[in-house]
Each structure stands twice: as structure tokens, then as C-alpha cells.
Amino acid sequence: MTTMHTLNPTADPATDIDEVARLIRADGTRVSDGELDPWVDDVDHAFLRDLYRDMSLVRRVDTEGVALQRQGQLGLWAPCRGQEAAQVGTARALRSDDFVFPSYRELGVGLVRGAEPADVVLSWRGEVHATYDPQRMRTAPPQIIIGAQSLHAVGYAMGIQRDRGGEIAVAYFGDGATSQGDVNEAMVFASSFAAPVVFVCSNNQWAISEPVTVQARFPIAGRAPGFGIPSMRIDGNDVLACLAAMRWAADHARSGAGPAFLEAVTYRMGPHTTSDDPTRYRAPEDLEVWAQRDPIMRLEALLKAEDAWDDAFEAGVADRADELAAAVRDAALHARSREPLAVFDDVYAEPHTALAAQRRRFGAYLDGFADDEENAR
Numbered sequence: 001m002t003t004m005h006t007l008n009p010t011a012d013p014a015t016d017i018d019e020v021a022r023l024i025r026a027d028g029t030r031v032s033d034g035e036l037d038p039w040v041d042d043v044d045h046a047f048l049r050d051l052y053r054d055m056s057l058v059r060r061v062d063t064e065g066v067a068l069q070r071q072g073q074l075g076l077w078a079p080c081r082g083q084e085a086a087q088v089g090t091a092r093a094l095r096s097d098d099f100v101f102p103s104y105r106e107l108g109v110g111l112v113r114g115a116e117p118a119d120v121v122l123s124w125r126g127e128v129h130a131t132y133d134p135q136r137m138r139t140a141p142p143q144i145i146i147g148a149q150s151l152h153a154v155g156y157a158m159g160i161q162r163d164r165g166g167e168i169a170v171a172y173f174g175d176g177a178t179s180q181g182d183v184n185e186a187m188v189f190a191s192s193f194a195a196p197v198v199f200v201c202s203n204n205q206w207a208i209s210e211p212v213t214v215q216a217r218f219p220i221a222g223r224a225p226g227f228g229i230p231s232m233r234i235d236g237n238d239v240l241a242c243l244a245a246m247r248w249a250a251d252h253a254r255s256g257a258g259p260a261f262l263e264a265v266t267y268r269m270g271p272h273t274t275s276d277d278p279t280r281y282r283a284p285e286d287l288e289v290w291a292q293r294d295p296i297m298r299l300e301a302l303l304k305a306e307d308a309w310d311d312a313f314e315a316g317v318a319d320r321a322d323e324l325a326a327a328v329r330d331a332a333l334h335a336r337s338r339e340p341l342a343v344f345d346d347v348y349a350e351p352h353t354a355l356a357a358q359r360r361r362f363g364a365y366l367d368g369f370a371d372d373e374e375n376a377r
């Protein structure tokens with residue numbers, strides 16, 4: 001098996017942005033691609049507006065999440081600004097019964113799959129029972145361990161095979177995860193058993209502070225055929241190309257032909273997480289270049305060029321984005337955290353001496369803060 005789309009195996013994984021499949025250029029011009037076009041021939045202006053709305057909502061919630069963390073309402077936040085097209089486009093190509101295994105940055109995938117406002121913030125506060133119902137959203141809880149979800153997705157896909165189901169599993173991960181054993185082992189199993197799974201690598205150019213050129217000498221999508229998995233390298237800032245590519249990949253996996261692999265070439269415009277300072281390791285001119293490739297701006301340009309944009313639509317999207325952001329903020333501000341010592345309550349069904357000792361030590365630690373507060377007065 002080979003790649004579905006022509007891939008230059010010697011392309012630089014970071015700089016050769018033109019070595020990708022795309023349908024919308026950075027300036028909003030619609031271009032043709034013989035392999036992608038058939039997968040989006042049903043996409044009309046209404047569908048494009050829906051994609052624009054979804055990406056705008058993701059960006060607005062992402063902005064709110066960063067603000068809430070900076071204000072002390074969340075412990076951490078993993079921004080996805082700049083990656084909206086890769087997330088929304090691929091997620092919109094899935095069926096409702098497909099099962100998704102995301103990393104911690106797939107906010108857009110979660111919102112497309114039906115996440116409620118509380119679902120996207122309470123886990124970042126560390127609240128008990130903070131995550132969503134995986135069965136309702138057909139989406140596993142976000143995985144923090146890098147690449148581990150790829151194995152989970154393949155295992156689930158092998159279960160689908162044995163149940164003779166018609167759905168697929170999807171694993172999302174970043175470029176850095178492809179250097180982990182888990183992702184490579186997952187591809188071995190997926191290929192060997194022809195599992196109905198799609199691997200989606202969001203190549204945002206940075207694995208925390210390590211550039212993709214340290215992770216790979218050549219395009220990441222070129223690795224998959226070595227496992228016998230067809231792959232495609234797409235413009236991750238082109239939501240239409242992401243939709244088309246995922247439709248191809250999902251159809252391939254669902255047909256019984258085995259796994260498929262997508263590399264969505266995009267850029268992480270913000271920090272790795274809110275505990276990171278990207279100004280220490282990347283040049284500001286890189287941000288300027290990628291700002292011109294913004295996924296939301298390019299779709300807006302296309303809609304305007306095709307007379308599918310008006311003030312009412314723009315205002316409606318802005319209002320809906322503000323409403324959703326307000327609901328997210330309300331969910332965070334009205335969350336009621338348990339008392340710190342309650343973290344020990346549900347560890348064991350019966351009393352445990354070691355746990356009791358840990359509770360006493362933690363209680364003494366907390367009492368130390370009370371002394372500091374009293375001295376401050």
C-alpha cells in the first residue's frame with residue numbers, strides 16, 4: 001500500500017508547506033485537487049458557513065479558557081489557536097457512532113462531538129467527576145500521557161472487528177507523539193490486524209519546545225506506509241481539505257481495508273500550555289508567517305469571494321460565540337470544589353492505615369498554610 005496523495009519523501013517536515021494537499025489557499029482561493037474534490041462535492045455554502053461557525057466557536061472558547069486560567073479559575077489550559085481547521089474538519093467527517101480517542105488539545109473535536117460548557121473546563125480545575133460521559137459523546141476522556149490513546153483506539157477498533165460493527169475508531173495526537181513507542185506499536189497492531197482505525201497527527205511544528213525537525217527528518221506521513229498504512233499529508237489550516245481527507249480515511253477504514261493515517265500540517269499559535277513561554281524558543285517572525293495562513297480568515301475570504309457572507313451571518317456567529325464563552329465561564333465560576341482532604345475519601349472501600357497516615361500528613365501540610373495566613377494578618 002502507498003500514500004493516497006503524492007508525497008515528496010524528501011520534503012522538509014517544517015518548511016515545505018506547499019508539499020501538502022489543499023483545497024483552499026491561504027488567501028481564500030478555492031483550488032482543485034483530483035483526489036480530494038470527490039470527497040467534498042456535496043459541500044455547499046451552508047456547509048461552509050457551518051464549518052466557519054464551528055471554528056469560530058472553538059477559538060472563542062479557547063480564548064476564554066486561557067483567560068480563566070490566567071485569572072486562577074483553572075489549573076492549566078492547553079490552547080489550540082491556529083489548529084481549528086484540523087480539528088473541526090476531521091471531526092465533522094465522522095459518524096455519530098464512531099469513537100474518538102483525543103489528546104488534551106482537541107477542544108474542537110470535543111465541541112463538534114457535543115461537549116457541554118462544563119465538559120471543557122471542569123477537568124482543568126481538577127474537579128471530581130469532571131469529565132464528560134464517553135458513551136454520550138462517543139469520545140474517550142482526553143489523554144495526558146503522550147501517544148497512549150493511539151493504543152486505546154486500536155484496541156477499540158479490534159473490538160469493533162470482533163463485534164462486526166460498522167463504526168471506526170480515531171486517534172488524535174501531535175507530531176511529538178510520533179516519537180513515542182505507543183504510536184508506533186499502535187500502527188503495528190493496526191496494520192497487522194487491518195483494524196478500522198484512523199490516525200490523525202496534528203503536526204503543529206512543536207513538541208513543547210522541540211521543533212518538528214528534531215522529531216523527523218522527513219514528513220511524518222511518510223512513516224505510515226512503512227507499516228503498510230496508506231497516508232495523506234494535508235494543509236491543516238484548510239478546513240475543507242481536512243474534511244475531505246478524513247472522509248477518505250474514514251471510508252478506507254470502514255470498508256475493511258485497514259487503518260489510514262493523516263498528517264495535518266498546521267501551527268500552534270499559542271503556548272504548549274499556559275505554563276509554557278514559547279517566546280523562549282521560537283522566533284516572532286514565524287508567528288507572522290503562520291498568521292497569514294489562519295484557518296478562519298481563509299474560509300472567511302472564500303465565503304466573501306463567493307458572495308456567501310453577510311453582516312447578519314457574521315453577527316450571528318459572534319453572538320453565539322459570546323453565549324458559549326459566557327456559559328463556559330459560568331461553569332467554571334460556579335464550580336464547587338470538595339474540601340482538599342476529601343481526595344482520600346474514595347480511594348478504598350474500607351479504612352486503610354497507610355491512607356490514614358497520608359491523610360494526616362496532608363492535613364498537617366494544609367494547616368501550615370493556615371498559620372501563614374494568620375501571621376500575614
